[in-house]
Amino acid sequence: MLLWTDSTWTACGVSERDGVLVALSGGADSVALALELHRLQRDGRILRLEAAHLHHGIRGLYADRDAAFVLELCEQLDMPLHTERIDVPRAAKESGESLELAARNARYAFLERVRTDRDLDCIAIGHHRDDQAETLLLHLLRGSGTDGLAGMRFRSGKLIRPLLATPKEEILAYLAERGQRFCTDATNFETDATRNRIRLNVLPALETVNPAIGRTLAETAAHIAEDADFLNALKEEAKRRCGTDRKALSGLPRPIRLRVLRDLLPYRDFTRADLERLDTLLSGQTGDTATLKNGVVAWLDADDLRIGKPENETFSVPVPRTGSVRLLNGMLTIETVDRAAIPCGGSDAYIDADRLIGSVTARNPQPKDRFTPLGMHGTKLLSDYLTDRKVPRFERNMPVLCDEQGVFWVAGFTVDERMRVRADSKHILHYHYEED
Numbered sequence: 001m002l003l004w005t006d007s008t009w010t011a012c013g014v015s016e017r018d019g020v021l022v023a024l025s026g027g028a029d030s031v032a033l034a035l036e037l038h039r040l041q042r043d044g045r046i047l048r049l050e051a052a053h054l055h056h057g058i059r060g061l062y063a064d065r066d067a068a069f070v071l072e073l074c075e076q077l078d079m080p081l082h083t084e085r086i087d088v089p090r091a092a093k094e095s096g097e098s099l100e101l102a103a104r105n106a107r108y109a110f111l112e113r114v115r116t117d118r119d120l121d122c123i124a125i126g127h128h129r130d131d132q133a134e135t136l137l138l139h140l141l142r143g144s145g146t147d148g149l150a151g152m153r154f155r156s157g158k159l160i161r162p163l164l165a166t167p168k169e170e171i172l173a174y175l176a177e178r179g180q181r182f183c184t185d186a187t188n189f190e191t192d193a194t195r196n197r198i199r200l201n202v203l204p205a206l207e208t209v210n211p212a213i214g215r216t217l218a219e220t221a222a223h224i225a226e227d228a229d230f231l232n233a234l235k236e237e238a239k240r241r242c243g244t245d246r247k248a249l250s251g252l253p254r255p256i257r258l259r260v261l262r263d264l265l266p267y268r269d270f271t272r273a274d275l276e277r278l279d280t281l282l283s284g285q286t287g288d289t290a291t292l293k294n295g296v297v298a299w300l301d302a303d304d305l306r307i308g309k310p311e312n313e314t315f316s317v318p319v320p321r322t323g324s325v326r327l328l329n330g331m332l333t334i335e336t337v338d339r340a341a342i343p344c345g346g347s348d349a350y351i352d353a354d355r356l357i358g359s360v361t362a363r364n365p366q367p368k369d370r371f372t373p374l375g376m377h378g379t380k381l382l383s384d385y386l387t388d389r390k391v392p393r394f395e396r397n398m399p400v401l402c403d404e405q406g407v408f409w410v411a412g413f414t415v416d417e418r419m420r421v422r423a424d425s426k427h428i429l430h431y432h433y434e435e436d
Contacts, residue, residue, distance in 0.1 A: 001174050003036050004162045009045075011154035012122075012162050019048035019120035020160075023111055024074070024081075026053070026066040026183035029126030031073065032171045033163055035180065037124060038077050052114045055085040056103050059185070066183045082114045100193050115158060127152055128163040128171060133217035134198050141194075143272065147232070150225035151218075167214060235259040244304040250282045257282075264307055267294050281305070287393065301392045308394065316363040319401065321353075321429070327362050327399050330435040332411075337430045340421040346412040347434065349401075351419035353427035358404030365400050371407040372417040382407065389413065399433060 014020065022037050024030045034051060041049045053070045055063050067083065074081040092102035111123045132151045139148035154164055163171065175182060190196060206213040238256050242248035244264065249257060261278045262270060270293070277290040278298055282305060289299040298307045315328040324333045340350035369382035386396055401409040408416040411433040421428055 001170075001177055003032060003166050003171065003174055005165075008154065008162060008165055009040075012160040013155045014046060014122060014160060016045055017047055018122065019050070019118070020046050020122055020124050021111065021115045021118065021120045022049065022051050022124045023107070023126065024051040024053050024070050025126075025185075026069045026073075027126070027185055028171055028175055028182045029128055029163060029168075031180060031182040032174050033124055033126045034073070034077070034079070035174075035178070036162070038079065048120065050080040050082065050114075050118055050120065052082045052111055054107050054110045055083065056088040056106065057085060057090075058088055058099070058103065062183075062185070066185075069181070069183050082118070084110050086110070112158070122155075122158050122160050124160050124162060126163055127161045128166050128168055129218045130168045130199075130203075130214050132164055132221055133203065133214045134195055136217045136221045137198050137202060138195060141198075146224050146228040149221065150228045151221035153225065165218070231255060231259060235263070239263060244306070246282055246300060246303065246305045249305060254279070264305070265292070266296060266307065269293075278305070278307075286390070289394070297394055299392050299394050302390045306392055306394070314364050316361055319360040319362050321360070325362070327433075329397070330399075330433055332362060332399065333432045333434075335430050335432075337428050340428055340430075346414075347432060349409045349411075349415045349431040350421050351408060351415055351429050351431070352421050352425040353429045354425070355419055356403045356408070356429075361402050362399045363402065365396055365398070365410075369400065369407050371410070374414045374417055374420060376417060382410065385410075385413075401431065 020037055022030070022034045024034050037046065037049050040046050051070070051074050053067060055067050057063070059066075071081060071083075073079075086106050088103045088106055089099060091097075091106060092099045095102060097105070114120075115123050135151045136149055139151070142148075152161055152164060154161055188196065188199075203213060210216055234256050238252050238260050242252065242260065249260060252260065258275050258279060261275055264278075265274065274292050277292060281288060281290040281298055281300060284300055286300050286302050289297055291297055292307075295309050296307060297309065298305060300306070317325055317327055319325055319332065320334065322334050322336055324331060326332075336353070337350070341348070342350075344350065365382050365386075367383065370379040371382060371385075372379050373385055382400070383396075386393075398413075399411040400407055401411070405418075406416075408419045409431060411431075
């Protein structure tokens with residue numbers, strides 16, 4: 001009796017040259033997975049096989065029992081074993097995560113550390129067909145799109161799930177046929193966790209309507225996965241073609257557009273409302289904004305959709321006549337030179353040092369700042385100048401250098417006319433701002 005087919009193994013993307021790390025909890029699924037992978041190693045289908053077991057520090061003597069069982073099994077199979085113990089309850093308290101989420105994060109972080117340290121190619125997880133059915137229902141109840149309803153994949157990055165098409169009953173029959181013991185986690189029968197309630201209450205109820213509900217849901221997830229993969233391929237092409245160009249984004253079909261917008265977000269725990277706000281913003285005017293979660297803001301400039309956190313942190317730093325000084329987002333250096341380099345980039349400024357009045361300060365732009373941009377007559381509000389230059393208001397945290405008379409350099413843009421270097425200028429200062 002085999003637990004998966006050659007086509008399933010092909011979907012996992014593992015070759016005879018690869019090394020595999022099996023996540024071995026001691027439960028039925030992971031034990032069956034380890035045994036089958038051990039058979040593949042003997043048959044030359046994989047090059048190396050090692051196991052990893054994490055003691056979560058949650059279930060007391062039961063967790064100790066599992067660790068001892070895993071050690072014994074690996075000794076029987078002559079399989080290298082890597083173990084670690086983590087105080088997950090403490091980690092959950094410190095992070096504010098649920099115990100279930102903290103345990104999951106700790107487990108995957110541990111597995112990836114071992115895989116990297118041992119130079120293995122992938123991590124095998126014991127998720128099976130019934131897990132896939134639960135995942136589809138869980139995501140459906142949470143309001144997921146097609147990517148979520150596609151459920152788990154045979155391969156996701158470095159994770160492989162060879163048992164994903166195998167029902168739980170076949171796994172148990174496989175172990176019984178071999179007389180192989182395994183550990184049972186009593187917490188799987190508690191209804192505190194949402195997934196457990198789906199397994200223990202929801203799926204049995206659905207089986208009264210469709211006795212093959214597990215297979216049906218898994219097949220549904222597979223169909224949705226095909227559609228999701230097709231849409232995501234179109235999305236990747238659209239991302240390459242459109243970038244952040246607001247007009248190009250607006251012209252995309254909505255299902256593709258929302259996927260592109262999702263990928264532009266700097267966080268993964270987005271909501272449908274976030275995507276709708278971004279989609280609505282695209283049809284707005286330059287300067288329009290949309291407030292998203294986690295302090296993130298989206299805004300429109302003349303050509304692009306911009307997304308980020310407003311740089312509201314204020315600063316005011318005394319600037320020496322020569323030398324270097326650390327500013328909020330970069331380093332400012334000042335040196336005496338014999339002549340001005342013309343033209344120069346926006347990160348450089350040359351001024352007539354004799355026209356400086358009093359001390360010099362670098363600070364944020366202020367609402368009432370006025371200056372006379374180089375080559376102009378009369379003063380202009382700095383905010384109007386930046387608007388004319390199409391600088392979004394959420395990107396206006398550049399250093400402004402001032403003496404006791406006012407603004408004389410807007411870093412990245414221009415100097416004040418009064419500081420122009422003339423033919424008769426005797427002392428010239430060169431300012432250079434290097435942004436981090």
